[in-house]
Amino acid sequence: MASSRAVAAGLVGADAPTILLNGRFEIAADELGDKIGTSRAPAHAARDRLNSDHGIIALVCDPDLPPRPAVMEYLKGFPARGVLRLLDHGFVLWPESASHRLVLIYERPPGPRLVPSLAAPFDPMPELDIVNYVVTPIVSTLDELAGIETTHGGIRPTNLFRARDPKAPVVMGEIASAPGHFHQPGAFCTIPLLQAHPAGRGAGLPSDDIYALGVTILSLIIGKDPAAGRDDATLLREKLERGSFLTLCGQNRLPALLREPLRGMLEDRADLRWNLEDLRAWLLERRLKSLHNSTPDRAQRGLSIGGKTFYNPRPLAQWLAENWESVRFEEKGHEVLGWARRSLGDDGLGDAILNALEQSEGESGSGNGSAPFVSRLGMALDSRAPIRLRGLGSHIDSIGALLATSFTDADKTRTVAEIILEDLPGFRHRTMATPDQVKPSLPRILANEMRVLKNQAMGFGIERCLYDLNPYQYCRSPLVIDQKVMQVVDLLPALERASSRSKQGPPFDRHLAAFIGSQVRVDLQPLLLMASDQNDPERAALGMLGVLATLQAQTGGRSFPGVARWLGQYLAPAIESFHHQMWREKVAAELPGLLDRGDIAALYMYLANGDARQRDRRGYSEAIAEYARLSAEVSFLKSMGYNDPRRVQEYGHQIAAGLSSLLGVLAIAISAVLIW
């Protein structure tokens, strides 16, 4: 156990039990407390074996919270000074729980958090300090992050670190251990982010970081959370009604220096919000961007739905999202189209609504507001809003994260599946304000997941979507769920450990199949289809064995006797499928030895041996034909068919003729002998 002093200092003591990551980083099992880590990724002391003077910490991620793999790749070794440096990441088997964890190795922050907690008021920061030591370094770092097409998604006072020196620039905290904006309090989220589930906020846009920076500045000025006492729903409603600036600044007196930049950064329209260029211009030259009127166009005539009258599309979209169950349209939604074209005069909006109407044609109850129809209509009305279905909101890039965090909730899982099946991401992409902000491959990936979802064979379905969309998702098979296996290479060892416990059912299920199918870079579809064949136990057994054999071959080919013996209990159909007694006896005699060896690939080759099976099948077919022929002859003989009187008579007469000939010749010969 590490000494408390060593732990407090973030150092790994010489006598402390450690976990080794990637052969280089020693991680202490004891947590450092919440001073550095996040609520879902506690920090642990760590030591770099190659450079023991290098101050580092390890964040041990919550396996139930999907990380940001792209950010991990981008930030690994990223040289920016304004954000905690991610040195490495990898998986370890955590000793306490005997389960796998993703660990992120960061450079140790230069000091404590700028603000320990937003729950209580704190000392306000002088405005010049804010500009010099907060805004300036953050803008510089955001600029560098923009260069690698990454957003931060976690700018808030509690995620900023600063050396004890009050004149030192802040360093932004870690962002890779959770989905983008997941830990952001409501105040720090733009309206589109707030409209989504926390796990569905996604990476967001660079302008979302600027908005969060604005709220951070505001909270440092006033010394508290600007939205203290208001929940997310209230905050969203107020932001929609009054705008973010008024909602968050309220009656607080703002310093003249920061008033206009704050107004620019808290602008709700992303296209009008200050960008990095505007901030740089302000920081360097105190040049202020001229503010445009961001008040949305008001319709000449209101649209009445559900007893309310709407003059703007965005509040209508929000109302539809909140009242999707009760909404009823008198003209199957065409009244919304007419209102948008005639009263708002917005043809682009009209086209998007028409698109939603056309896509929803034929859906049962679309006229009375089927959930997908209401969702499409809401997206058409608000081009920045997330996909919202049955009260669940997600941006396109975070559907996987939302699925992962909701997987234990059957209703939410069904809703995410419906989002994919209804191609709502595709619709969102076509009608969104900033389609170029979404990676072009993402709609294609989600369209592919739609096909995966429709396939109900083992290795596909919602389970496969879960693993395809979340590369760091642990395998949720009940057989290994406690071990939180995140890499396919760890799956067979986990099954080997599970084999020593009570075994219920075969070492194969839908989750295992989907997990393997998603991570193994080999086309497993034929084997997965075999494993799903409920009508043919032999095919199912060989399919299961084939998938696990491929897994073993792909992951180093270690021996797994426990798994092999476990499998052996469910291979009867594959053994019985050998028809010839000789083969069965041979297999029965040789199988125990193979199982003990634990070589699943060899076991598969043995049982699925193509040549032997082919010979067995050919012989079996011939045996069936031969048996049928013999049976037909027996039936004929037993049915007295041979005793047909005509046949008997013919046969009898033949014998008679022959016998007479013989007797005649014999008699003649005897006569001849006697006479001579």
Next chain:
Amino acid sequence: MSTIQNKGRPTSAGSSLAQFIFFGAFIGGMVFALPTMLVLTLGLLPTLVAFIVDAHPRKYAARSVGFLNLAGTLPFLVTLWSKNHNLIEAMRILTDVYAWLVIYAAAAVGWIIYLGMPSVAGFLMELTAARRIRKLDAERRRLIKEWGDGVNRAGSLPS
């Protein structure tokens, strides 16, 4: 069709040729060996009758009766040829009751064989079939033992 016709022609031609040779030999015999032909013609009357009444193309009845009938007649023909081959000797044979008895008894044995053999054959066939069934059942049991019950798709088990 043509195959059947082609097959039929030689048979018909052969039959005509046989008839021609038969009648030629008969006339020749009557001219040059009248005593022999007399004994032969009267002695083989049962065969002639069998030939006429037997509708079967292969003439089993005629063959069954004919061979024994000929065997019964041949000793008397040999006597005729070895003593005096004349009509007196032929008439002596033809008026000998014992000769008639031997010749017609032999023909009768032929008839008896012809008429009784189907019953014997039926019995023999039954025996053969039972033995064949036993052999087939043994073979079926071997197949089941070697390949399992699955080979018996029709549900026909060996007795």
